[in-house]
Amino acid sequence: MNAGGQGGKPVLEVRELRKSFGTNLILDGVNFRIEKGESVVIIGRSGGGKSVLLKHLIGLLTPDSGQVFIDGQDIVPMNERQLIAVRHKFGMLFQGAALFDSMTVAENVAFAFRRDRSLPENEVRQKVAEVLEMVDLPGTENKKPSELSGGMRKRVGLARAIIYKPEIVLYDEPTTGLDPIVSDSIDQLIARVRDRLDVTSVVVTHDMRSARRLGQRILMLHNKKIYVTGTADEIFKSQDPVVRRFVEGVAESKEEFF
Amino acid sequence: MVKQGKSMIAEWLTGLGRITLLAQEAFTSLFTFKVAWRDLLYQVYFIGVKSQSVVLITGAFTGMVLGAQTYFQFHKVKMDTATLAVVAVSMCSELGPVLTGLMVAGRVGAAIAAEVGTMRVTEQIDALRTLATHPVDYLVVPRLVALFGAMPLLTAESIAVGIGSGYLVGVYLLGIDPVYLWANMLRYTASSDVVIGLIKSFVFGGIVALIGCYKGMYCGEGAEGVGRATTEAVVFSSITILITNFFLTMSLGQVLHPT
Numbered sequence: 001m002n003a004g005g006q007g008g009k010p011v012l013e014v015r016e017l018r019k020s021f022g023t024n025l026i027l028d029g030v031n032f033r034i035e036k037g038e039s040v041v042i043i044g045r046s047g048g049g050k051s052v053l054l055k056h057l058i059g060l061l062t063p064d065s066g067q068v069f070i071d072g073q074d075i076v077p078m079n080e081r082q083l084i085a086v087r088h089k090f091g092m093l094f095q096g097a098a099l100f101d102s103m104t105v106a107e108n109v110a111f112a113f114r115r116d117r118s119l120p121e122n123e124v125r126q127k128v129a130e131v132l133e134m135v136d137l138p139g140t141e142n143k144k145p146s147e148l149s150g151g152m153r154k155r156v157g158l159a160r161a162i163i164y165k166p167e168i169v170l171y172d173e174p175t176t177g178l179d180p181i182v183s184d185s186i187d188q189l190i191a192r193v194r195d196r197l198d199v200t201s202v203v204v205t206h207d208m209r210s211a212r213r214l215g216q217r218i219l220m221l222h223n224k225k226i227y228v229t230g231t232a233d234e235i236f237k238s239q240d241p242v243v244r245r246f247v248e249g250v251a252e253s254k255e256e257f258f
Numbered sequence: 259m260v261k262q263g264k265s266m267i268a269e270w271l272t273g274l275g276r277i278t279l280l281a282q283e284a285f286t287s288l289f290t291f292k293v294a295w296r297d298l299l300y301q302v303y304f305i306g307v308k309s310q311s312v313v314l315i316t317g318a319f320t321g322m323v324l325g326a327q328t329y330f331q332f333h334k335v336k337m338d339t340a341t342l343a344v345v346a347v348s349m350c351s352e353l354g355p356v357l358t359g360l361m362v363a364g365r366v367g368a369a370i371a372a373e374v375g376t377m378r379v380t381e382q383i384d385a386l387r388t389l390a391t392h393p394v395d396y397l398v399v400p401r402l403v404a405l406f407g408a409m410p411l412l413t414a415e416s417i418a419v420g421i422g423s424g425y426l427v428g429v430y431l432l433g434i435d436p437v438y439l440w441a442n443m444l445r446y447t448a449s450s451d452v453v454i455g456l457i458k459s460f461v462f463g464g465i466v467a468l469i470g471c472y473k474g475m476y477c478g479e480g481a482e483g484v485g486r487a488t489t490e491a492v493v494f495s496s497i498t499i500l501i502t503n504f505f506l507t508m509s510l511g512q513v514l515h516p517t
Contacts, residue, residue: 058387058388059387080392080394084390085390087388090388091388092385092388094381094384094385096380096381098380098381098382098384098385099382099385100377100382101380111389112390
């Protein structure tokens with residue numbers, strides 16, 4: 001199987017990443033690299049540290065040891081202020097969308113511009129309308145996040161993450177908690193964003209349908225490490241027992257749980 | 259027991275360290291950061307304008323009670339006309355800033371901790387960070403500036419209302435001679451008393467903002483975490499205000515009233 005990343009400089013590289021919370025070891029030596037323009041899906045069990053791994057990529061969490069390179073720059077030793085420049089390259093969609101609930105949809109989506117204040121008001125408004133159109137939510141500018149359904153919130157969250165045309169977009173469980181039809185539309189949306197904006201995307205999910213649809217390459221996180229990496233087809237056809245169980249959704253013997 | 263004590267001390271020291279770092283970050287940002295006027299105005303409105311009713315009622319009734327009680331004691335030694343002087347000095351240098359501080363800690367400190375804490379548990383603070391915004395710039399600085407500005411004004415209001423209501427109670431309910439009452443107040447109240455009060459209120463404003471933001475930003479998970487952060491913000495800022503007040507009285511007294 002392809003170890004990933006031969007030739008070309010990776011946009012994103014993780015080396016020997018270790019993280020524990022208290023005495024609970026979550027990641028134990030994670031290594032991988034992601035090339036520019038790739039669409040990578042990280043799969044793994046719930047509670048297996050996928051979201052924790054994703055948060056390390058953008059510096060929301062600091063590892064116990066290991067390195068995270070963004071465009072060849074190690075972001076682990078950076079402080080919050082230095083990270084701001086790095087984060088301009090990123091957009092991130094949170095599991096619960098994490099919309100600012102005191103603001104309207106338009107204010108949420110335009111947040112990145114409001115802080116910069118580099119663009120005139122009417123241009124910002126036009127951009128907001130454009131990006132809301134792109135996520136299939138035209139005309140919702142003046143709604144509050146509390147008036148939106150779960151799927152709509154994720155769309156707004158995505159609009160907020162992509163409006164400033166980031167180079168890398170991170171998705172934390174984009175389809176979790178949504179019905180299959182809405183999940184499918186979110187998947188299509190992610191694919192559309194990837195194709196139209198030409199971004200590198202990293203999707204964390206345990207939804208195998210969306211993994212198959214979105215992943216040019218799939219990494220599987222198992223036992224605190226990247227257990228296997230390969231194309232969607234390779235993963236789905238894999239004979240490895242651990243991978244098979246995950247793909248087919250079969251529980252292991254009971255000792256795992258009790 | 260020993261182990262528990264050790265971890266408690268460790269926790270306390272960690273908290274102290276974090277809040278110091280937060281203060282450092284906030285003050286650096288204060289001097290380098292371009293102000294977001296809209297956020298600042300909203301905070302000034304919420305923290306300053308909306309706190310007035312609470313602060314005014316506190317000031318008025320404290321002034322009234324203080325006036326009446328002082329009169330009851332002073333009447334025995336025929337010092338009736340010194341009543342308002344006592345009210346004015348204690349309102350200016352102690353009761354005005356402390357009571358305003360405590361009321362604002364209860365109203366604003368709780369609101370800050372709850373708001374910031376909810377943002378933390380719903381990942382909104384992480385979202386801010388991914389949008390290349392420093393949470394201290396966006397959340398802490400406007401609140402800190404608003405409190406720095408609002409607290410001295412609120413305190414001044416409360417002092418004025420306290421003295422005024424003490425005067426009214428003295429003159430109209432207790433029948434003290436208004437001319438001597440007023441003259442004695444002016445004679446025994448120095449402008450340094452007012453300055454002490456305003457300096458104190460400025461410091462208390464910083465305490466309420468920093469402890470409220472700190473408790474919110476490091477709040478525990480879920481609704482319980484937010485609830486605890488809110489309670490702790492009020493309790494810790496109130497206690498800090500009372501303790502700080504003692505040291506400020508001692509040190510400012512030395513500086514401004516040299517004997």
